[in-house]
Amino acid sequence: MAAIELEGLTKDYGEVLANDDVTFDVERGEIFGYLGPNGAGKTTTIRTLLGFISPTDGTARVLGREVTDEAELLEAKRRIGYLPDDPAFDESVTGREILELHASIKGDERSEELLELFDPPLDRTVRHYSHGNVKKLGLVTTFMHDPELAILDEPTGGLDPLMKQRFAEFLREERSRGMTVFLSSHILGEVRRLCDRVGIIRNGRLVAVEPVEALLNRSGKVVRLRAEEPIPRSKLDLEGVYDLETTLSDGGDGPDGTERPAESSVETTATNVDVDRDEVTGETAFTECTFTFTGDVNVLLERLGEYRLIDLSLEEAPLEAVFLRFYGEHDGTDDGEPVTEDGSRTESGRGTANRTGGAGDA
Numbered sequence: 001m002a003a004i005e006l007e008g009l010t011k012d013y014g015e016v017l018a019n020d021d022v023t024f025d026v027e028r029g030e031i032f033g034y035l036g037p038n039g040a041g042k043t044t045t046i047r048t049l050l051g052f053i054s055p056t057d058g059t060a061r062v063l064g065r066e067v068t069d070e071a072e073l074l075e076a077k078r079r080i081g082y083l084p085d086d087p088a089f090d091e092s093v094t095g096r097e098i099l100e101l102h103a104s105i106k107g108d109e110r111s112e113e114l115l116e117l118f119d120p121p122l123d124r125t126v127r128h129y130s131h132g133n134v135k136k137l138g139l140v141t142t143f144m145h146d147p148e149l150a151i152l153d154e155p156t157g158g159l160d161p162l163m164k165q166r167f168a169e170f171l172r173e174e175r176s177r178g179m180t181v182f183l184s185s186h187i188l189g190e191v192r193r194l195c196d197r198v199g200i201i202r203n204g205r206l207v208a209v210e211p212v213e214a215l216l217n218r219s220g221k222v223v224r225l226r227a228e229e230p231i232p233r234s235k236l237d238l239e240g241v242y243d244l245e246t247t248l249s250d251g252g253d254g255p256d257g258t259e260r261p262a263e264s265s266v267e268t269t270a271t272n273v274d275v276d277r278d279e280v281t282g283e284t285a286f287t288e289c290t291f292t293f294t295g296d297v298n299v300l301l302e303r304l305g306e307y308r309l310i311d312l313s314l315e316e317a318p319l320e321a322v323f324l325r326f327y328g329e330h331d332g333t334d335d336g337e338p339v340t341e342d343g344s345r346t347e348s349g350r351g352t353a354n355r356t357g358g359a360g361d362a
């Protein structure tokens with residue numbers, strides 16, 4: 001039995017179809033990343049899993065229990081840790097009092113160890129907590145009862161780099177102990193570091209579920225090369241070449257004796273190659289280029305084999321680029337902000353429902 005089972009999950013808010021026939025499983029012991037831009041429907045799925053909202057159609061099970069059956073869900077929630085994207089603790093009490101309350105409701109097997117790791121200022125009232133400290137307190141309340149399944153809505157927002165790293169190490173250790181983690185994110189670097197598999201949601205619809213490796217393979221390589229001699233652009237008229245940027249440089253005079261610019265740089269695609277013409281051969285050409293390549297590297301090397309290269313590097317493409325390829329076109333949501341490693345984005349597109357979940361409700 002999978003830890004999370006969604007079948008045809010649909011949530012229709014009237015104006016917005018926030019989840020549209022979403023079907024996937026999260027297996028026991030995996031870290032599953034739920035990836036999508038603002039307003040894609042991630043929080044809606046999470047809130048359905050926790051019984052805060054009921055599905056319009058379809059079914060959802062957590063730890064084998066139906067989320068629409070109150071008694072069943074209550075039983076499952078004892079074994080779940082939930083971290084909302086914006087934990088809402090009672091601001092008038094101290095962190096310590098919050099922990100005592102959570103301990104009395106769901107037990108406390110691990111707070112000591114978690115406090116050493118995440119270290120929120122326990123004697124301060126929550127009102128005086130920074131956003132990061134609220135998140136750290138939320139992490140303690142999420143894991144203190146040693147849950148089987150952790151459901152984390154954008155868990156690293158507000159954490160500094162050291163805390164993010166600590167959190168990543170913690171999750172990996174928990175996975176090796178058998179915990180299942182379902183986390184939503186729009187931070188691609190985080191997903192790459194943390195997750196075994198990803199589900200990608202766009203505009204309420206699941207567009208892919210795949211191992212993170214597959215996402216990396218699909219993302220291709222960033223190729224940078226510098227050649228001793230001009231290479232005709234047609235050599236890169238290959239399937240899988242994206243975002244081609246070329247430069248033709250020789251620093252010398254043109255054939256008619258006029259000085260030509262040492263460098264010219266244009267951004268173009270492989271099919272739009274009628275620029276940077278080599279003035280000797282008349283063919284479009286380059287001596288330096290960068291592009292993203294999702295095709296067969298051997299085919300590429302074969303194409304370039306006859307030219308003398310000064311430099312050639314192939315690096316893993318940033319997941320951001322892959323994400324933009326998934327979401328690049330306008331899709332009717334207001335998610336115009338590019339997805340970035342540091343998670344910066346606009347606040348537009350946020351629903352109100354995802355703002356009401358209290359911390360540690362599970």
Ligand SMILES: Nc1ncnc2c1ncn2[C@@H]1O[C@H](COP(=O)(O)OP(=O)(O)OP(=O)(O)O)[C@@H](O)[C@H]1O
Nearest residue numbers: 013016018038039040041042043044350351353354
């Ligand atoms: N209570 C609600 N009533 C109406 N529409 C809602 C409600 N809650 C969410 N929505 C809409 O449903 C869509 C999905 O929202 P959801 O919060 O699930 O997205 P998300 O992927 O979690 O976004 P974010 O990354 O910004 O948190 C959005 O268009 C949102 O505006």
